[in-house]
Amino acid sequence: MALVNEHFLKLPDNYLFADIAKKVNAFKVMHPKADVISLGIGDVTQPLCPAVVEAMHKAADEMATAEGFRGYGPEQGYDFLREAILKNDFLPRGIHLDIDEIFVNDGAKSDTGNFQELIRWDNSIGVTDPIYPVYIDSNVMIGRAGTVTGGRWTNVMYMPCTAENGFVPRIPEHRVDVIYLCYPNNPTGTVITKTELRKWVNYALRNDALILYDAAYQAYIQDDDIPHSIYEIRGARRCAVEFHSYSKTAGFTGVRCGYTVVPKELTAATLTGERIPLNHLWYRRQCTKFNGTSYISQRAAEAIYSPAGKEQVKQTIGYYMQNACVMLATLRRLGFEVYGGENAPYIWMRTPCGSGSWQFFESLLYGANVVCTPGVGFGPSGEGYVRFTAFGSHERIEEALARLEKWTK
Amino acid sequence: MALVNEHFLKLPDNYLFADIAKKVNAFKVMHPKADVISLGIGDVTQPLCPAVVEAMHKAADEMATAEGFRGYGPEQGYDFLREAILKNDFLPRGIHLDIDEIFVNDGAKSDTGNFQELIRWDNSIGVTDPIYPVYIDSNVMIGRAGTVTGGRWTNVMYMPCTAENGFVPRIPEHRVDVIYLCYPNNPTGTVITKTELRKWVNYALRNDALILYDAAYQAYIQDDDIPHSIYEIRGARRCAVEFHSYSKTAGFTGVRCGYTVVPKELTAATLTGERIPLNHLWYRRQCTKFNGTSYISQRAAEAIYSPAGKEQVKQTIGYYMQNACVMLATLRRLGFEVYGGENAPYIWMRTPCGSGSWQFFESLLYGANVVCTPGVGFGPSGEGYVRFTAFGSHERIEEALARLEKWTK
Secondary structure, X not given: OOEEOHHHHHOOOXXXXXXXXXXXXXXXXXXXXXXXXXXXXXXXXXOOOHHHHHHHHHHHHHHOOOOOOOOOOOOOOOHHXXXXXXXXXXXXXXXOOOHHHEEEEOOHHHHHHHHHHHEOOOOOEEEEEOOOHHHHHHHHOOOOOOOEEOOEEOOEEEEEOOHHHOOOOOOOOOOOOEEEEEOOOOOOOOOOOHHHHHHHHHHHHHHOOEEEEEXXXXXXXXXXXXXXXXXXXXXXXXXXXXXXXXHHHHOHHHOOOXXXXXXXXXXEEOOOOOEEEHHHXXXXXXXXXXXXXXXXXXXXXXXXXXXXXXXXXXXXXXXXXXXXXXXXXXXXXXXXXXXXXXXXXXXXXXXXXXXXXXXXXXXHHHHHOEEOEEHHHHOHHHOOEEEEEOOOOHHHHHHHHHHHHHHHO | OOEEXXXXXXXXXXXXXHHHHHHHHHHHHHOOOOOOEEOOOOOOOOOOXXXXXXXXXXXXXXXXXXXXXXXXXXXXXXXXXXHHHHHHHHHHHOOOOOHHHEEEEOOHHHHHHHHHHHEOOOOOEEEEEOOOHHHHHHHXXXXXXXXXXXXXXXXXXXXXOOHHHXXXXXXXXXXXXXXXXXXXXXXXXXXXXXXXXXXXXXXXXXXXXXXXXXXXXXXXXXXXXXXXXXXXXXOHHHOEEEEEEOHHHHOHHHOOOEEEEOOOOOEEEOOXXXXXXXXXXXXXXXXXXXXXXXXXXXXXXXXXXXXXXXXXXXXXXXXXXXXXXXXXXXXXXXXXXXXXXXXXXXXXXXXXXXXXXXXXXXXXXXXXXXXXXXXXXXXXXXXXXXXXXXXXXXXXXXXXXXXXXXXXO
């Protein structure tokens, strides 16, 4: 008899953003003429840059000829892209990686969700709270998160990041096996200093813990002294995997490309204490369950690293960061308590008068026809906050802010 | 302490095709001037058809404009493609599916590997033998396959398909929870009749088993009475998931697109006997661990269903099937015992004089500089066979056959 994996049944019924979409759709059905502005899901809006589009056309033309046609690519990605990654994302920061340590994928969500497959099912996990739901949900599905009580999973250690502690998570006092960190942070938009990040690397080395470091938003860092990669910290190669994405860097949410770094020095232990390199295990996993990323998407990603591509991508990021700047200023002027938005495309706002996250979400949707993301959807410490994204067009962001101003008066 | 998932350590060290590539590379290093012809990995060689390339250009242009830009698509795929699938792949065969039963993916390999996540870790599995290695390997990784002895996994039931039984697997006498079937078959190139397939559906319904049906090669079926989909059999919606791929249908091995059908009637049981619909669980899994397929790849797939696309794809399939026809005739003339190749792009050949699969692979590589796939790489019943693919160009196939003829003399 085919039995279901009952761990799935412990999950909240809907994925956060599917849930929001449902509520927004319900609103739209009732108010068909309302012009809803979404600052909810972190999706980009600006077109792909010309260098990327040109590369896509070129790749499509190649695929139309017998000589240029490409079938299965290497599961871990084409060397042309992996070399561009090494040369542009790591070497300038003094990080020397081997090409076999880069695994190109179809976006960071897949790998942040899948990497936990390499780890024993009963290892404990630690997360900063609030966090991106995929980290916990993917662990729930395999039974690693334990059971849920009052919105908390029994085998998950939550490290609160709130205004009260300046969004700096406290290093755990006891041992946690696997730790998820995301900086610049989704959803709070805050960053981590090298000093703080070093504490985490040292903690992991001391406790033989594994850090899964999500750097999907590193392209938004404006301050020179904020680390773009955990490998800027000595020793990180022995304890950390790093996830990168072109989704937010270059508007690839619909193109699908990113990459994961699994250093060769990185190991996990067997029960008898043998050290197993995770790089080879991940390679084996990818060869079995993944067939490489679209050739066109890989050529598109390569184009981001061309001189023209770099300049164009920088402009788009600047465009979004200008939104963030206006949003921060306006929301502050209106008396809201806001965080993030300086090195990240997210603004994290405390809901006024102690109202709950979902309550504020609904008020804002019905009162100003603006969509935000309820903070509690990212974890218990997100209650009493909402997230706004800076990914809209200037015009729409201004319109949303004008409505907010009118609504609060 | 981060502990490794020790199930990974039970896997054979390399994925079959990575292993072959290594051996071929070793040969090339020693014989740099040799012109090696690969009839090994099942990868297509003919360019994408014009309708597909045109759609890709159009999609790239859309993404370059503010109006046409598409960010995150629905995790389960765009409706334009899902509707084309319903209308073209199912309705003409009298199969009425709901759009929510179609999940577009980045190729069948991912989903055939991932779908087992929905099933309890200790359910038993049954496979026709030989089979595509992903089915077993993905179960090994989660511990479901048990332990391996003499090339056989303890929790896997092998259903031999050999010349002796006409490649018709026997229905198991005892209960198996999950059964993998692939027709037209990879690697043997054989097909299943409706009568035989009906037996499987009835077995599954009777035993509450789940069939994972891989239809990746259905576009190669030439005989009118061979089923293209398991849903041509009454009752299959209550017991089967079906995997489709554009990789072999339209040369998408480098473009990456396919789809999975998960009917709403399909359920699996909890330990207490509650029935859980797998459609919703798969939706939840995809929302959490997958972010949709490239928009460009989805538009490319849609173009296959246009009148021009259909005609062009049919021509390419005809081109490969002409190869298969020539290969079958030549190999038979040379006295080899060959199977498949009539409704599938694969030829399954018994190795002469009882030589082992790998032994023949090496002889052929060193003697004729032609690469085949050793049958034993697909399972114990594949020993004593090799697989040839018909995906080359006419010229290369003829050259390979001429070399084989010379070599056998």
